Amino acid sequence: MVAIAIVKIRNLFAVTMLTGIYSLLAASLFVVMDAVDVALTEAAVGAGIMIILMLGTLALTTSKEKNHGKGQNLLALVVVFITGGGLIYGTLDMPHYGDPEAPAHTHLSPHFTQESVDEIGIPNMVTSVLASYRGIDTLGEAVVIYAAAVGVLLVLGSGAVRRRRKDDPKANPKANGGEERS
Amino acid sequence: MNQYVVLRVITKLMIPVILLYGLYIQFHGEYSPGGGFQAGIIFAAGFVIYSLIYGLDKAQEAISPEAAHILAALGVLLYIGIGIASFFLGGNFLEYKVLLPDDHAGETFGIIGIELGVGITVATVALTLFYSFAGRERD
Numbered sequence: 171m172v173a174i175a176i177v178k179i180r181n182l183f184a185v186t187m188l189t190g191i192y193s194l195l196a197a198s199l200f201v202v203m204d205a206v207d208v209a210l211t212e213a214a215v216g217a218g219i220m221i222i223l224m225l226g227t228l229a230l231t232t233s234k235e236k237n238h239g240k241g242q243n244l245l246a247l248v249v250v251f252i253t254g255g256g257l258i259y260g261t262l263d264m265p266h267y268g269d270p271e272a273p274a275h276t277h278l279s280p281h282f283t284q285e286s287v288d289e290i291g292i293p294n295m296v297t298s299v300l301a302s303y304r305g306i307d308t309l310g311e312a313v314v315i316y317a318a319a320v321g322v323l324l325v326l327g328s329g330a331v332r333r334r335r336k337d338d339p340k341a342n343p344k345a346n347g348g349e350e351r352s
Numbered sequence: 353m354n355q356y357v358v359l360r361v362i363t364k365l366m367i368p369v370i371l372l373y374g375l376y377i378q379f380h381g382e383y384s385p386g387g388g389f390q391a392g393i394i395f396a397a398g399f400v401i402y403s404l405i406y407g408l409d410k411a412q413e414a415i416s417p418e419a420a421h422i423l424a425a426l427g428v429l430l431y432i433g434i435g436i437a438s439f440f441l442g443g444n445f446l447e448y449k450v451l452l453p454d455d456h457a458g459e460t461f462g463i464i465g466i467e468l469g470v471g472i473t474v475a476t477v478a479l480t481l482f483y484s485f486a487g488r489e490r491d
Contacts, residue, residue: 206385210377214393219478222400226485292382292460300387301463305446309431311389312470316428319477323421326484 182232186224193217203267207296356405363405370398378471382460388467392474400482408486417483420476427473434465 172192176185193216200209265271282295282303292298300308378391403411415423435446443450448462 207387207390210385210390211393214390214397218397219393219400219482222397222404223481223485226482230485230488292463294382294384296385297381297387297463297467298459301466302446302448302459305435305448305466308466308470309435309446312428312431312473315477316424316473319421319424319480322481322484326488 182228183225186221186228189224190217190221193220359405363401367398367402370401371395374398374475378467379464381467382463388470389474391467392471392476393478395471395475396478396482399479403482403486408483412483415476415479417480417487420480420483424473424476424480427469427471427476430469430472431466434462434469438462 172188172195176188176192179185179188193212197209197213197217200206200212282299374391374395374397377386377394378388381387381391399411399415402414434448434451438447438450439445441450446462446466449455449458451462452458
């Protein structure tokens with residue numbers, strides 16, 4: 171229902187707030203499914219930092235979505251229905267939630283749940299899987315986050331660059347823009 | 353936001369708690385939910401609140417954008433460094449148990465180290481993103 175509201179509402183400020191609510195709902199869903207680590211991440215990133223960044227973007231642009239007219243694209247509707255139908259058809263083959271016979275629960279999970287405390291020596295399995303068994307995976311995530319920051323800096327520049335230009339109005343904005351970021 | 357006394361006072365009370373909670377999530381991640389990613393975001397959120405209430409300049413006095421860039425790179429380097437350290441101590445890349453004589457102590461040491469690296473990177477990257485969005489003006 172929140173998702174439908176996000177699509178329908180044209181005021182982007184309201185949409186941003188609803189996105190935060192959606193993240194919080196997703197986080198509580200994760201808590202219900204006992205994935206507390208994921209819930210914590212979702213609540214902190216989705217409902218916290220992301221909303222701040224979106225509000226910052228809105229402050230730079232405008233909070234009204236442009237109305238592109240009411241033209242309805244039938245082909246898009248067909249594509250969406252086919253994709254959604256395919257995805258739902260795909261989930262039919264998946265094991266039920268909590269099914270002890272599910273493939274994921276017969277290979278690695280018993281090893282992680284039963285032996286990770288002996289092997290790694292720390293009680294939180296999620297951390298030992300994340301940091302030790304899948305250490306290279308997590309390294310990749312850290313590098314991706316760093317790359318995201320580098321990308322944003324290259325496109326937007328850091329906050330300090332703009333300030334220096336404001337202090338020195340005589341400086342040529344074009345000459346000042348590119349050099350100091352490197 | 354200088355005129356909102358309530359906001360200023362409450363923020364002053366809240367920020368130490370937020371930062372402490374971030375550190376708790378960071379270093380208690382082996383026993384309770386949490387870890388570098390969550391801790392970094394929470395830690396950055398403290399600074400974001402500070403700059404929302406007291407202004408971007410004050411926040412950038414605390415952690416300048418340049419320092420944030422350097423710290424972000426250092427976090428990733430710490431992670432890779434621990435991987436390479438275990439590499440040279442006779443294990444595989446990121447095989448922490450060779451770091452210390454005791455297997456469990458080595459694993460814990462390595463995990464805390466890489467989580468710290470992740471935490472530093474995430475916190476400073478979130479801060480960098482916020483700085484670059486908030487530091488611009490409408491064109």
